Amino acid sequence: MIKNKDLEKELVQKGYKITRQRKIILDTFARLKKRWITAQELYEIVIEKNPKINFSTVYRNLDILTRISILCKIDKGQGVYYYSLNNKDHHHHLICKLCGKTKSIHFCPLEYIDTENFQDFTIVEHKLEIYGYCKECMKDRLVSSGK
Amino acid sequence: MIKNKDLEKELVQKGYKITRQRKIILDTFARLKKRWITAQELYEIVIEKNPKINFSTVYRNLDILTRISILCKIDKGQGVYYYSLNNKDHHHHLICKLCGKTKSIHFCPLEYIDTENFQDFTIVEHKLEIYGYCKECMKDRLVSSGK
């Protein structure tokens, strides 16, 4: 189970300050566990505890927390980003194009290439997102198309 | 060499109409060859030829052309999307985090998994972007950090 105190410790270690706003944000993600939420949803939750927190503060913190890998940010293809606590093992995502459900996958393409000096690039980051239809949505598609 | 007439033919085949606006957009990409541009840059070029073309038309066409794989859309991590003509062979990109230079790579992670029914998902799309430093930028980084 992920504790917000541990997340705070990690922030401090990396030289960030623990503000009231940050505490609330971290606490929210700790409660949500692995559920994905948008910046808007986070803002609505957070504002209950501190009505004067600003939207730009939410965005700025999402950005920082994503950069230092406390959060994971994905594009489900709906024009909005989704965020959730990052399980620390390196992974990528399968994303259902219909219901938005995601599944972590532990397959990583970089295991298949030499990252040190690949095509004259020194690789430091990468992003693999695989889109498709989950079992349930696939079933619905087959039914509705009469197959 | 890519001809705008060929691109128009492809659009017609797929059931899209050839409008004045679309002609200008396709023509622009054909001229630019493989150069990456943003929606804003495209708009500025396009408006020279038809001053009353609308921004939403530009965005809508970029979207359609990307969907049908005439264009390729990438996130260079600068908060803006870049578009260019898609070379038809399936590929992904290496992107320099400093100068934004890109390089097509012909390595594809899906060659390593069974896409038909991977973890109960039926895969239909995917996106792999690899970020790093190109040779030149890496050299500059080493110099500036005194190594």
Add this chain to the structure above:
DNA sequence: TGCCTAAATGCAAGTATTTGCATTTAATTA
């Protein structure tokens, strides 16, 4: 050629996210 209709466009307003700058505050040090 003129008529017809679905597709495309223009416009204006909306949403999602970012940024610059003045103010506040966490956390270090005296």
Add this chain to the structure above:
DNA sequence: TAATTAAATGCAAATACTTGCATTTAGGCA
């Protein structure tokens, strides 16, 4: 504990992109 200061926040405006709806138009057909 008070002073200090760099980091974080709030606010307002900017940017990037999307959408709904009324109008226009490409392209098929009489």
